[in-house]
Amino acid sequence: MLRHQAARRPVMGSAGRKKTLWLLTMVAPGAIWLILIRYLPMFGIVMAFLDYRLPTRKMPFPINLLHSDWVGLDNFQFLFTSDALTMIRNTLGYNIVWIALGLVLAVALAIMMSELTKKFLAKTYQTLMFFPYFLSWVVAAYFLFAFLDPTNGMIVRAQKAAGVTPIDWYNEPKYWPVILTICSMWKNTGYSTVLYLSAITGIDRSQYEAAAVDGATKWQQMLHVTLPHLKPIIIVLLIMNVGKIFNADFGLFWSVPMNSAPLFPVTQVVDTYVYRSYKFTGDVGMSTAAGFLQNLVGFICIMGANAIVRRLDADSSLF
Amino acid sequence: MTALSHRKGHALRLNQVSAGTELIFHIILGLFAACCILPFIFVVIISFSAESSIKTIGYSFVPAQWSLEAYRQVFKLGDQLWLSYFNSFFITIVGTVVSVAICVLYAYPLFRKDFKLRGFFTFFSFFTMIFGGGLIPTYIVCKNLLGMSNNYAALIVPMLVNPFNIIIMRTFFQTSVPFDLIEAATIDGSGEYSTLTRVILPIVKPGIATVALLTALAYWNEWFLCLLYITDRHLYPLQYLLMEMQRNAEFISRNSSVMGAASAEAVRNLPNQTMRMAVVVFIVLPIACAYPFFQRYVVAGLTIGSVKG
Numbered sequence: 012m013l014r015h016q017a018a019r020r021p022v023m024g025s026a027g028r029k030k031t032l033w034l035l036t037m038v039a040p041g042a043i044w045l046i047l048i049r050y051l052p053m054f055g056i057v058m059a060f061l062d063y064r065l066p067t068r069k070m071p072f073p074i075n076l077l078h079s080d081w082v083g084l085d086n087f088q089f090l091f092t093s094d095a096l097t098m099i100r101n102t103l104g105y106n107i108v109w110i111a112l113g114l115v116l117a118v119a120l121a122i123m124m125s126e127l128t129k130k131f132l133a134k135t136y137q138t139l140m141f142f143p144y145f146l147s148w149v150v151a152a153y154f155l156f157a158f159l160d161p162t163n164g165m166i167v168r169a170q171k172a173a174g175v176t177p178i179d180w181y182n183e184p185k186y187w188p189v190i191l192t193i194c195s196m197w198k199n200t201g202y203s204t205v206l207y208l209s210a211i212t213g214i215d216r217s218q219y220e221a222a223a224v225d226g227a228t229k230w231q232q233m234l235h236v237t238l239p240h241l242k243p244i245i246i247v248l249l250i251m252n253v254g255k256i257f258n259a260d261f262g263l264f265w266s267v268p269m270n271s272a273p274l275f276p277v278t279q280v281v282d283t284y285v286y287r288s289y290k291f292t293g294d295v296g297m298s299t300a301a302g303f304l305q306n307l308v309g310f311i312c313i314m315g316a317n318a319i320v321r322r323l324d325a326d327s328s329l330f
Numbered sequence: 331m332t333a334l335s336h337r338k339g340h341a342l343r344l345n346q347v348s349a350g351t352e353l354i355f356h357i358i359l360g361l362f363a364a365c366c367i368l369p370f371i372f373v374v375i376i377s378f379s380a381e382s383s384i385k386t387i388g389y390s391f392v393p394a395q396w397s398l399e400a401y402r403q404v405f406k407l408g409d410q411l412w413l414s415y416f417n418s419f420f421i422t423i424v425g426t427v428v429s430v431a432i433c434v435l436y437a438y439p440l441f442r443k444d445f446k447l448r449g450f451f452t453f454f455s456f457f458t459m460i461f462g463g464g465l466i467p468t469y470i471v472c473k474n475l476l477g478m479s480n481n482y483a484a485l486i487v488p489m490l491v492n493p494f495n496i497i498i499m500r501t502f503f504q505t506s507v508p509f510d511l512i513e514a515a516t517i518d519g520s521g522e523y524s525t526l527t528r529v530i531l532p533i534v535k536p537g538i539a540t541v542a543l544l545t546a547l548a549y550w551n552e553w554f555l556c557l558l559y560i561t562d563r564h565l566y567p568l569q570y571l572l573m574e575m576q577r578n579a580e581f582i583s584r585n586s587s588v589m590g591a592a593s594a595e596a597v598r599n600l601p602n603q604t605m606r607m608a609v610v611v612f613i614v615l616p617i618a619c620a621y622p623f624f625q626r627y628v629v630a631g632l633t634i635g636s637v638k639g
Contacts, residue, residue: 071474302464
């Protein structure tokens with residue numbers, strides 16, 4: 012195939028160039044968008060090292076950067092505040108727990124679903140589980156509110172009816188790590204279950220039969236047939252998740268706790284921190300610095316995770 | 331005969347988990363599935379509950395009295411509601427059409443083995459998945475350089491390209507289009523664009539459907555762009571309108587003691603809670619109605635997209 016093309020290339024020189032040009036016009040709209048919306052802002056990272064001056068009529072946007080003073084790493088000083096430590100702890104903590112919990116839960120549900128003999132019911136479960144994935148966090152926040160609302164919420168009313176002092180959910184930080192975990196699992200488990208289930212369905216049934224003939228129990232079959240087959244997809248998803256370990260789902264942390272200030276110690280994460288510090292202090296330098304660190308750490312993590320996986324098992328690595 | 335059917339019945343369970351275990355699986359899966367859908371049903375019920383019922387027994391799956399009052403109030407919102415509904419549909423439709431066109435056009439050359447810059451452009455889009463400028467630089471570039479502020483462009487353009495969708499689309503091309511087909515079309519004298527539209531696109535229709543659905547859902551559920559770039563209420567999509575209602579309600583209820591007489595007036599004009607639940611139903615309803623039909627496309631797409639990129 013390669014030799015065939017190489018032999019043809021000199022002859023089809025101008026036609027080949029024309030073809031490349033035509034194909035380039037197809038790539039162009041997407042490429043232009045990527046340059047404007049993704050690559051151009053990367054140069055904006057320079058703002059993390061500047062005392063940013065707001066653009067004025069005389070000095071419109073890119074020009075004002077030239078008039079901003081270079082301040083080195085001053086914008087990174089926020090890292091040494093307790094607020095920063097809290098939000099870093101929250102971001103990493105939630106992500107690590109959720110990656111582990113999400114993996115176990117989704118794999119377990121997918122394996123259970125693959126063992127059902129009534130395929131119709133399995134399909135129904137899958138349809139219902141996948142539903143929350145398609146809703147926004149704004150809507151999900153209302154779902155939760157229906158249970159936790161301090162005056163009419165179902166749980167609060169039940170507590171009152173039982174004679175227990177109702178919990179003021181939106182002012183009590185200690186419950187929120189659990190509530191947020193439930194919310195995250197509720198919305199995202201269906202998605203990963205579908206992925207794992209389709210990987211399980213792709214496994215050749217004769218492997219299970221062979222194992223059964225050799226006397227393997229169902230549990231042993233799961234350990235020695237199913238899980239090894241799931242390994243590549245688990246690794247790919249893990250690398251992706253590790254790369255996002257410093258990113259949080261803005262919608263979850265912004266709208267589900269209803270922006271309640273007493274909850275900030277457990278709901279503040281990097282993304283909300285960047286947004287709030289820009290919105291309320293207008294500190295462009297510092298919020299850019301925080302965002303830059305977030306991206307840098309994510310980049311290092313994803314490259315690191317991929318390198319480790321490639322060393323252990325080259326076929327499973329992402330790239 | 332009975333022995334045979336008995337043996338057959340036994341054979342069916344061969345290498346299956348025992349009936350008891352399967353029952354436990356059904357209970358666990360059934361409970362989880364119920365948890366996924368019940369909150370939505372709950373909100374629908376609340377939206378049809380009478381205020382008086384809520385005052386006495388709170389939000390309940392079995393309200394003491396049903397009522398359409400919430401929906402009457404939603405319709406009284408009038409212009410703002412229909413405007414927001416229109417905005418949501420407009421953004422979703424325009425965004426999806428443009429986005430899918432760009433995605434297909436970008437992914438097609440990436441699948442063409444004879445495209446010399448294939449490797450470069452694959453990396454060019456993939457790299458943005460693992461590194462970026464961050465929120466604030468993107469915001470400043472979009473707002474100050476590209477003029478995205480209080481216009482529809484601000485709600486559509488920042489989401490037009492999604493590298494993940496490009497990977498999905500390219501994988502669809504790779505798995506369903508035989509390369510000989512393109513060579514045959516080229517020999518027949520078909521231009522690149524007519525090959526794409528007449529020969530290739532009909533084959534990858536399921537892929538287009540998948541990407542279109544994922545994009546449409548992303549646009550329908552979007553509110554963050556509105557939070558960033560929009561202050562004009564006329565441009566609010568439905569999601570953001572709902573969020574703003576909540577914020578106003580919170581603000582007034584928290585400050586009612588300070589505001590005194592003014593707050594009594596404010597509380598009277600406040601959209602009450604059943605009404606906000608009705609707006610939630612308005613948002614979820616299009617998704618819930620279309621869901622049974624689009625689910626299989628999304629499952630197919632996500633399964634393909636997760637295959638090594």
